[in-house]
Amino acid sequence: MGDSGPIGPLWFERASCSRTVLSGADAVDLLQRITTNDLDEMSATDVRNTCLIDANGRMLDLLSVWHLGTELLLIGSENQGEVLRAHLADAVSWKDDVQAADADGVLTLLTLVGEGVDDVVCHLVGELPESGRWLMGETCWCARPVHKGEADCWDIVCQAGNRQKVLSLLAMHGVSGADEQTWQQERVARGWLEGGREVDGTVIPLELDLWDSVSFDKGCFTGQEILARMESRGKLARTLVGLSCSAEPSLGRQHTEAGSVVVTSSVEHSRLGWIALALVRPSSIEGDGKFSMQGDAGEVEAKIRILPFS
Amino acid sequence: MSILGDGGGISLPMGDDVQVVEVILTITDAAAERLRSVLVEEAGEDLVLIITTLSGGCSGHLYDMQVAERPDDSGFQHLDVDGIGVTVHNRDSERLNGIQVDYVDTLMGGGFKIENPNADRGCGCGKSFG
Numbered sequence: 333m334g335d336s337g338p339i340g341p342l343w344f345e346r347a348s349c350s351r352t353v354l355s356g357a358d359a360v361d362l363l364q365r366i367t368t369n370d371l372d373e374m375s376a377t378d379v380r381n382t383c384l385i386d387a388n389g390r391m392l393d394l395l396s397v398w399h400l401g402t403e404l405l406l407i408g409s410e411n412q413g414e415v416l417r418a419h420l421a422d423a424v425s426w427k428d429d430v431q432a433a434d435a436d437g438v439l440t441l442l443t444l445v446g447e448g449v450d451d452v453v454c455h456l457v458g459e460l461p462e463s464g465r466w467l468m469g470e471t472c473w474c475a476r477p478v479h480k481g482e483a484d485c486w487d488i489v490c491q492a493g494n495r496q497k498v499l500s501l502l503a504m505h506g507v508s509g510a511d512e513q514t515w516q517q518e519r520v521a522r523g524w525l526e527g528g529r530e531v532d533g534t535v536i537p538l539e540l541d542l543w544d545s546v547s548f549d550k551g552c553f554t555g556q557e558i559l560a561r562m563e564s565r566g567k568l569a570r571t572l573v574g575l576s577c578s579a580e581p582s583l584g585r586q587h588t589e590a591g592s593v594v595v596t597s598s599v600e601h602s603r604l605g606w607i608a609l610a611l612v613r614p615s616s617i618e619g620d621g622k623f624s625m626q627g628d629a630g631e632v633e634a635k636i637r638i639l640p641f642s
Numbered sequence: 643m644s645i646l647g648d649g650g651g652i653s654l655p656m657g658d659d660v661q662v663v664e665v666i667l668t669i670t671d672a673a674a675e676r677l678r679s680v681l682v683e684e685a686g687e688d689l690v691l692i693i694t695t696l697s698g699g700c701s702g703h704l705y706d707m708q709v710a711e712r713p714d715d716s717g718f719q720h721l722d723v724d725g726i727g728v729t730v731h732n733r734d735s736e737r738l739n740g741i742q743v744d745y746v747d748t749l750m751g752g753g754f755k756i757e758n759p760n761a762d763r764g765c766g767c768g769k770s771f772g
Contacts, residue, residue, distance in 0.1 A: 352654075353646055365698025387702045387772045400645055417654055423697035426717065426731045427706070433651030473645070491647045534740065549684040557700040557765055 338520065340446015340484075342510040343502050350393075350413030350488070351439045352420070354404040356429040363404070366423050367395065367555050368537060370547035376401040377465045378445070381478040381545040383537040384419060389558030390533050392419060394525060396478060396487070398466050405489065407441060409527030409565065440495045442488040442508060443477070445518055452505045453486050456498070471497050478544070485522075516599040520607050523574060523639030529596045530572065530609060539611060540572050541639075570594070570611040574637035577606040579627045581634065588614040590636075592624035604641055606626055612636065662732045665739045667693075669723050673745040675752060677726050680709055688712045690720070693743070693756075695734045699770020701763050703737065705756050714744035736760070 354363070364371050369382035372514030376399055393412040398405040402610040408416050415432065424430050450460055457469035464474035471489035490498045497578060498575060499509070510518075518524075525531050525540055537546055537557060548563055570592075575581065577598070585594045591613040598608035616623070667678065681689050692713070694706040712720065713730060721728040721733060730738050742757040761771035 353643075353644070353651055362697070365696065365704075387700070403645060421654060421656055421659065425694060425696045426657065426733050427694055427696065428656075430652040430656060432656060434654055435646055435651040438646050438651045489645075493647070501703075552699045552704075552765070552770065554698060554700065554702050569727060597673055 339443060340510075341449045341452060341505075341507040342408070342446050342514065342518075343499075343507050344445070344515045344518075346410070346441040346443055347436075349407070349441055350408035350416055351435040351441060352406040352408065352416065353433045353435050353439075354406060354420075354636040355402060355433075357429050358428040359404050359430050359483045360399075362420075362423060362428055362430050363633070364422060364545065364550070364553070366419070366540075368546040368553060368555070368559065370550035371397060372416070373447045374399045375619050377467070379464055379475045379478060381465050383542060383545050384416060385553055385555040385559075386533070387539060387558075389555040389562075391535050391537060391540070392416070392437060392533065393527065394531050394537075396473065396475075397624060398489070405435075405439075407487070407499050409525060409531045410529075412527040438492055440490050440492050440498075441503075442490075442498070442502075444486045444502070444593075445486055446507075447507070449484055449486055452507055455505055455594065456501060471501065472554055475634075486506070502569070512598070514577065516597070516603050517601045519572075519601045520597050520609055521601055521604060521641045523572070523609065523641075526570075535611065535640070536562065536568075539568055539570050556563070568614055571614050572596075572639065573612055573617065574639045575608040575610050575634045576604065576637055576641075577627070578633040579629060580606055580627045581608050581610075581632045582628055584619060586626050588623045588625045590621075593623075593634075595625075606632075607637075607641060608634075649677075649704050660733050661736050663735045663739050664721075665721065665730045665735050666685060667721065667723060667728065667730075667738065667740065668727060668729075668742045669744065670744045673743045674726060676745045676754070676770050677743075681726070684709050688727075691727050691728045692729045693734070693738055694731060695737050700765035701761075701770040701772035704770050707754060 348522050368384040378399045393416045394529050396407040410462045457467040457474045462469040466473050471494045472488050477487050593612040596609045601607050690712045692733045696704045698704050719730050740759045744755045746752045763772045
């Protein structure tokens with residue numbers, strides 16, 4: 333993690349990320365038709381990211397799909413559960429054999445980060461799951477989040493009835509619970525996306541560098557024409573970057589000498605100072621990447637950093 | 643074994659919250675001729691054309707047309723269009739009301755084509771609408 337690590341090991345409870353379970357013979361086919369990644373070849377124990385987008389290519393949710401054999405577990409991004417479920421309800425045809433269950437109250441989602449978490453995962457599920465796969469232990473399911481370059485991070489799913497047991501096991505292995513402020517520091521430093529901040533209805537997956545969540549050869553899916561056009565032109569209107577800031581930047585869109593900048597998240601990091609995630613013009617990355625912007629308490633000097641912060 | 647265990651989760655309503663309208667649709671002479679020949683070829687009793695929308699395609703929804711036995715379900719509307727039996731599910735009624743089914747025959751590949759006054763957009767290949 334360079335400047336931003338090492339930390340932990342820590343656990344964070346991701347209560348605002350929706351947990352939805354799909355079942356039925358057409359569940360994979362439905363997701364194949366309405367999301368961006370190729371899920372047809374998924375088999376039991378596979379984990380894959382895919383984006384739910386509208387016909388204009390705008391993000392509705394970023395989903396981590398866990399293939400459980402006869403069911404699919406969809407882990408959504410923060411605070412997007414209602415959007416996802418409304419979309420699913422509208423998308424299921426009378427011909428589709430698909431059932432969906434809101435599992436927010438039934439399944440607990442934890443994310444482990446920091447040094448030593450691999451050992452902890454081995455204790456929980458017996459061995460380290462391969463990349464892109466989940467493994468089940470006595471009390472939980474575990475997979476590495478499908479984020480780029482995350483060597484010290486795992487997602488854990490357990491039934492709510494096992495939550496305390498899992499937390500006790502984590503404590504026994506020296507993993508501490510962390511608060512929201514610490515989570516935001518880790519999240520922003522690693523360039524992880526959050527629903528309602530980076531993932532919202534204005535942004536296109538490729539602008540969030542979600543190339544590995546989009547298939548360009550699987551055939552039609554909702555919003556495909558927009559993404560295919562962007563890919564073939566090789567041009568993005570904006571791209572997600574990190575910002576090192578001299579003080580707290582204002583959230584939202586502002587016009588700077590680097591062009592239009594949309595600050596989506598910011599946090600005061602214990603080692604990195606004020607850092608932020610922002611959408612900028614790709615041309616802004618060229619040169620020294622420095623510009624001035626507005627902060628809540630006056631002018632802020634910002635420098636563009638490639639994610640994750642290092 | 644379900645990941646939900648004994649808790650079960652909360653079943654989500656799927657496709658229930660739709661407005662049902664009484665469907666009126668038209669079939670061009672070319673499409674009617676083609677459909678009659680298909681229905682004769684299939685030679686089954688009480689065969690109908692079932693027109694459905696599925697989610698997906700570039701613009702959000704795809705058409706699905708199928709010749710099959712008339713479904714015995716109160717969720718469907720059964721129409722007689724110039725002697726051709728057409729069936730539409732109530733869930734699709736708002737999206738399919740007012741459509742015109744046509745048949746085009748071209749050297750570059752023809753087939754049934756649907757003109758939909760409810761569609762704000764269509765994709766380049768013409769297979770989806772939104």
